Amino acid sequence: MTPTGNDASLAVDRLRRARRALITSHRNPDGDAIGSELALAELAAALGVEPVIVNRDHAPANLTELPGVETVIVAEALPADFPEGFDLVVTVECPGLDRVGFDGLDRLPILNIDHHLANPGYGEVNFLDEEAPAAGEMVWTMFKVAGVAPSVSAATNAYVALATDTGDFRYSNARPRAFRTAAEMVEAGAEPSLISEWVHDGRTIGSVRLLGEALKTLRFLCDGRLASLEVDPAAFERAGADSTDTEEIINIPRAVAGVEVVVFCKQWEPGRVKVSLRSRGAVDVRSVAARFGGGGHSNAAGCSFELDLATVRSLLESTLAELLGGRG
Amino acid sequence: MTPTGNDASLAVDRLRRARRALITSHRNPDGDAIGSELALAELAAALGVEPVIVNRDHAPANLTELPGVETVIVAEALPADFPEGFDLVVTVECPGLDRVGFDGLDRLPILNIDHHLANPGYGEVNFLDEEAPAAGEMVWTMFKVAGVAPSVSAATNAYVALATDTGDFRYSNARPRAFRTAAEMVEAGAEPSLISEWVHDGRTIGSVRLLGEALKTLRFLCDGRLASLEVDPAAFERAGADSTDTEEIINIPRAVAGVEVVVFCKQWEPGRVKVSLRSRGAVDVRSVAARFGGGGHSNAAGCSFELDLATVRSLLESTLAELLGGRG
Numbered sequence: 081m082t083p084t085g086n087d088a089s090l091a092v093d094r095l096r097r098a099r100r101a102l103i104t105s106h107r108n109p110d111g112d113a114i115g116s117e118l119a120l121a122e123l124a125a126a127l128g129v130e131p132v133i134v135n136r137d138h139a140p141a142n143l144t145e146l147p148g149v150e151t152v153i154v155a156e157a158l159p160a161d162f163p164e165g166f167d168l169v170v171t172v173e174c175p176g177l178d179r180v181g182f183d184g185l186d187r188l189p190i191l192n193i194d195h196h197l198a199n200p201g202y203g204e205v206n207f208l209d210e211e212a213p214a215a216g217e218m219v220w221t222m223f224k225v226a227g228v229a230p231s232v233s234a235a236t237n238a239y240v241a242l243a244t245d246t247g248d249f250r251y252s253n254a255r256p257r258a259f260r261t262a263a264e265m266v267e268a269g270a271e272p273s274l275i276s277e278w279v280h281d282g283r284t285i286g287s288v289r290l291l292g293e294a295l296k297t298l299r300f301l302c303d304g305r306l307a308s309l310e311v312d313p314a315a316f317e318r319a320g321a322d323s324t325d326t327e328e329i330i331n332i333p334r335a336v337a338g339v340e341v342v343v344f345c346k347q348w349e350p351g352r353v354k355v356s357l358r359s360r361g362a363v364d365v366r367s368v369a370a371r372f373g374g375g376g377h378s379n380a381a382g383c384s385f386e387l388d389l390a391t392v393r394s395l396l397e398s399t400l401a402e403l404l405g406g407r408g
Numbered sequence: 409m410t411p412t413g414n415d416a417s418l419a420v421d422r423l424r425r426a427r428r429a430l431i432t433s434h435r436n437p438d439g440d441a442i443g444s445e446l447a448l449a450e451l452a453a454a455l456g457v458e459p460v461i462v463n464r465d466h467a468p469a470n471l472t473e474l475p476g477v478e479t480v481i482v483a484e485a486l487p488a489d490f491p492e493g494f495d496l497v498v499t500v501e502c503p504g505l506d507r508v509g510f511d512g513l514d515r516l517p518i519l520n521i522d523h524h525l526a527n528p529g530y531g532e533v534n535f536l537d538e539e540a541p542a543a544g545e546m547v548w549t550m551f552k553v554a555g556v557a558p559s560v561s562a563a564t565n566a567y568v569a570l571a572t573d574t575g576d577f578r579y580s581n582a583r584p585r586a587f588r589t590a591a592e593m594v595e596a597g598a599e600p601s602l603i604s605e606w607v608h609d610g611r612t613i614g615s616v617r618l619l620g621e622a623l624k625t626l627r628f629l630c631d632g633r634l635a636s637l638e639v640d641p642a643a644f645e646r647a648g649a650d651s652t653d654t655e656e657i658i659n660i661p662r663a664v665a666g667v668e669v670v671v672f673c674k675q676w677e678p679g680r681v682k683v684s685l686r687s688r689g690a691v692d693v694r695s696v697a698a699r700f701g702g703g704g705h706s707n708a709a710g711c712s713f714e715l716d717l718a719t720v721r722s723l724l725e726s727t728l729a730e731l732l733g734g735r736g
Contacts, residue, residue, distance in 0.1 A: 248576040249590070250604035259591035262577070263584040276578035277688060283663040285628060291660065295620030300613060332619065335611045337469070360609075 088218070088225045091207035094191050095123070096226075098168035100130040102159070102188070105172050106179040107136045111244025111279065114139050116172045116193070116215040118148045118237040119230070123219065124170075126228045132166070134159060136181030145278040146240055147233035163187045173215035173241075175199045193218055213258035216241020220261055232269030239270035244279060286321030287328065293319050294329050294344070300336075301397060302404045307333035308397050310345040312389055323348040326356075334358050341365060341400050345393045353392040354384045357400075368399055416546070419535035420554045422519045423451070426496035428458040430487070430516075433500050434507040435464045436651065439572025439607065442467050444500045444543040446476045446565040447558070448521070451547065452498075454556045460494070462487060464509030468652040469615070473606040474568060475561035491515045501543035501569075503527045503703050521546055525694070526703045541586035544569020548589055560597030567598035572607060580707060614649030615656065621647050622657045622672070628664075629725060630732050635661035636725050638673040640717050651676040654684075662686050669693060669728050673721045681720040682712045685728075696727055 095101065101124055105113035114135075121131035133152045143149065159165065162184070169188045174180060175196035192203030195212040212218045216238040223230045230238065242262055246254045249262070266272060293315035299308050311319075311326065319325070323346075330344045340363050344356045355372075357365035359379050366381040374383025385392045423429065429452055433441035442463075449459035461480045471477065487493065490512070497516045502508055503524035520531030523540035540546045544566040551558045558566065570590055574582045577590070594600060621643035628635050639647075639654065647653070651674070658672040668691050672684045683700075685693035687707050694709040702711025713720045 243577075247604075248578060249571075249600055250576060250608075252601040254594070254600040256591040256595045259587045259594060263587035263591070266582070266587060267584045271580075272577055272582040273580040276575075280578070281663045281667075281688070282665045283660075285632065285664055288623065288626065288660055288664055292620060292623030292626065295616065295623065298616065298620065304613065332611075332616055335609045336613055336616055337610045 087207040087209065088221045090205050091191060091193060092127075092222050092226045094189075094205040095129060095168070095170065095222075096127045098124075098129045100132065100166050101168040101170050101191075102162065102166045102185075103131055103133045103170045103172065104135060104174070104180050104182070104185070106174045107181040109135050109137060109139060109143075110173075111143055112214045112216055112241040113173045114143050114146060114149065114152070115237040115239070115241030115244070116219050117152070118146060119216060119219045119234045119241070120170065120172055120193070120222075121148065121151070122231060122234040122237075123223055123226060123228055127226060129168075132159070134182075142279050142282050143240070146237055148237070158182050158184060171203070172219065177202050193222075211257075213253040213255065213261070214242045214245035216245070217258065217261050220265065230265075230268050235265045235268035235270040236275065239265040239272070240275055240279065243272070243275060248276070283328070284321070284325055286319050287325035289319035290315065290321035290325050291329050291332065295332070298333060300339075302401050304336075304338045305340045305404050306397070306400050307336065307339050307342045308345075308393060309333060309342075310347075310389060310393055312347050313350065316348060330356050330358050334360070340404065343393070343396045343400055345389055345396065347389045352384060352386055353389050355382055355392065355396055357381045357383075357396075363403070365400075368396075368403060371399070415535040415537065416549045416553045418533050419519060419521060420455075420550050422517075422533040423457060423496070423498065423550075424455045424554075426452075426457045428460065428494050429496040429498050429519075430490065430494045430513075431459055431461045431498045431500065432463060432502070432508050432510070432513070434502045435509040437463050437465060437467060437471075438501075438655075439471055440542045440544055440569040441501045442471050442474060442477065442480070443565040443567070443569030443572070444521070444547050445480070446474060447544060447547045447562045447569070448498065448500055448550075449476065449479070450559060450562040450565075451551055451554060451556055455554060457496075460487070462510075466652060468655055469612045470607050470610040470655070471568070473610065474565055476565070486510050486512060499531070500547065505530050521550075524703060525705070526698070539585075541581040541583065541589070542570045542573035544573070545586065545589050548593065558593075558596050563593045563596035563598040564603065567593040567600070568603055568607065571600070571603060576604070581705075611656070612649070612653055614647050615653035617647035618643065618649035618653045619657050619660065623660070626661060628661075628667070630729050632664075632666045633668045633732050634725070634728050635664065635667050635670045636672075636721060637661060637670075638675075638717060638721055640675050641678065644676060658684050658686050662688070668732060671721070671724045671728055673717055673724065675717045679714055680712060681715060681717050683710055683720060683724055685709045685711075685724075691731065693728075696724075696731060699727070 124131040170191045172193045190203035192206045220238045294309045341359045346354045359365045364378045369381035369383040372383040452459040498519045500521045518531040520534045622637045626637045669687045674682045687693045692706045697709035697711040700711040
């Protein structure tokens with residue numbers, strides 16, 4: 081699909097013709113999904129359309145401060161008055177209709193707003209722009225096309241979408257367009273430092289103490305190409321941490337120059353060890369995870385074992401050393 | 409000092425009148441220091457001035473990929489032919505002449521380019537703009553004023569300065585001006601994703617081990633609003649780390665929910681303790697640093713002491729506890 085200014089105009093026109101719109105996105109919504117939905121709901125309201133945001137899953141904990149997020153309905157099924165109570169479905173940041181997690185959305189006309197390459201254009205009107213750094217940037221364009229001045233909350237939510245989908249302007253989609261749009265959003269009232277606090281600064285004390293515990297066990301193998309670390313039940317206890325506090329740990333050794341693979345073994349309860357694997361570049365850790373009944377992607381995978389921690393760690397270290405050796 | 413467009417013109421004019429310029433910055437140079445120096449050296453060369461960058465300390469490991477960084481001379485003293493071989497000193501990102509680490513710089517005229525609030529204007533020509541998000545942005549302005557098209561490497565180095573000093577556009581200095589300038593730099597060839605790999609994924613093993621050492625000393629005070637940690641010479645030795653390996657440590661406790669201030673005390677060599685302070689929101693740590701002869705910004709400041717580590721840490725903790733208490 082070639083993006084044209086027209087697509088945004090058609091999208092605004094289609095939205096304006098609705099009376100009550102159901103706005104939704106993909107399952108396990110991220111910052112671009114929720115930020116875009118919330119900004120879009122404000123645009124709809126400004127155009128005289130009643131917006132109802134319905135998602136299949138809750139927002140992650142780091143997105144619960146977004147203005148208006150309390151209006152998002154999280155439900156296992158569509159509202160009871162669907163489709164009668166509505167006359168339009170708007171999907172945003174949703175490459176396929178099956179990704180929403182609700183059946184029967186196609187009983188109403190669909191306005192499909194997305195920046196994913198693979199979106200087939202399943203809507204009555206499709207505003208698709210694979211060059212857009214985030215769906216939130218496309219919603220921002222719709223404000224401009226509609227001549228609606230974005231409120232501070234709309235700017236804030238659109239900025240959340242843009243900043244999270246560009247990895248704080250560190251991914252390859254951080255092109256001049258992303259920066260120029262960010263400037264407009266900040267001018268309209270978005271506060272990057274406050275938003276960054278919401279998104280990034282919600283770590284627990286337990287997670288930081290657990291990182292300290294994990295680093296005590298860190299070792300580098302294969303000439304520094306493999307990093308390995310662990311946390312056992314005693315470490316969880318000393319840190320005052322629980323199983324949700326392990327998230328960021330693996331990224332620390334992953335950022336070391338020369339490291340190609342990291343293996344992180346976690347034993348939260350006796351008898352069960354969870355393993356996370358991360359790699360850079362061409363090293364495929366999914367194949368290793370798959371060998372032990374796990375799965376994931378080429379650069380991020382996981383598996384689990386009912387063995388003791390020391391056995392699992394040594395098994396994974398030798399398997400990964402072999403993998404790295406095989407490439408050399 | 410009030411920033412005016414004129415300051416940039418005066419700075420360009422002064423630079424242009426030189427024949428051979430010594431460019432320098434503060435000790436323990438960060439991304440804004442080195443990025444600005446390298447971009448400035450290119451501007452000088454384009455204006456027919458021979459640039460020589462001399463720093464007191466090495467670039468941290470995560471900045472060793474910057475284009476041209478191999479031209480930076482790291483030395484304990486000024487070049488043997490100083491001042492005769494030179495006719496101008498350019499300091500960039502340097503709030504005080506004593507911060508450079510060399511004596512006798514004032515034997516030559518000084519061009520002083522900086523965005524720190526406390527810079528007293530110690531140069532013959534002073535280009536000071538406390539509203540600038542980074543010194544690198546001011547150097548970028550000088551390119552524009554001089555009518556010199558920045559090369560890809562100049563854009564890259566200026567972007568490094570801007571992205572690191574705004575914390576990847578997450579600090580309060582991430583204003584529209586920062587984003588608009590970033591857009592220009594990316595248009596001129598800077599690649600945010602590549603630069604982010606250099607800056608963030610080039611950690612040393614020593615820096616990760618030192619993080620582990622620092623976390624062993626982490627404590628939370630004032631109901632979790634103040635976090636405090638330290639590294640002593642023994643920790644540096646156990647970690648196999650040096651003074652450039654401390655960069656990322658302070659950001660870890662800063663990301664804990666509820667933490668408003670972090671104090672990080674570092675003793676690399678006996679008899680001298682360096683203190684880094686970070687805060688969120690309205691808590692002004694620059695005022696605390698200033699009380700001890702240091703400086704910086706409202707949310708990021710530092711100072712140093714010739715006292716023992718335990719004394720410094722306890723002094724800072726009590727001073728910050730008072731500051732936090734005074735706000736409650």
